[in-house]
Amino acid sequence: MKKLFKKYNKLYFNNCLLLVDIFIEQDDSTYGYFDSNEMCIYLSPEYPREIIEATLLHEMVHLWQLDFDSTVNWVTGKNFHGKYFKQFENFIYLKDGIKI
Numbered sequence: 524m525k526k527l528f529k530k531y532n533k534l535y536f537n538n539c540l541l542l543v544d545i546f547i548e549q550d551d552s553t554y555g556y557f558d559s560n561e562m563c564i565y566l567s568p569e570y571p572r573e574i575i576e577a578t579l580l581h582e583m584v585h586l587w588q589l590d591f592d593s594t595v596n597w598v599t600g601k602n603f604h605g606k607y608f609k610q611f612e613n614f615i616y617l618k619d620g621i622k623i
């Protein structure tokens with residue numbers, strides 16, 4: 524996963540993301556999530572590879588938001604999927620057809 528993180532970091536984020544820990548952990552309620560306190564990404568293993576990779580990318584956008592999206596409220600989760608997230612979503616989809 525770290526290898527993939529590095530690849531995505533280069534492809535979509537100009538290498539501006541700091542490499543964080545990535546944990547694979549069983550969680551039936553979600554594909555994965557980004558923990559902004561512990562600065563790590565959790566991914567659930569029970570899904571097809573394609574979904575896990577798209578989820579990693581999704582969580583990486585949240586990581587990007589930590590430094591570059593001041594509209595996000597990290598306590599309430601407001602704008603987690605706001606306009607800057609959507610811009611990334613569109614950019615990645617148009618570039619490589621990946622739905623994050």
Ligand SMILES: [Zn+2]
Nearest residue numbers: 581585603604
């Ligand atoms: Zn999200």
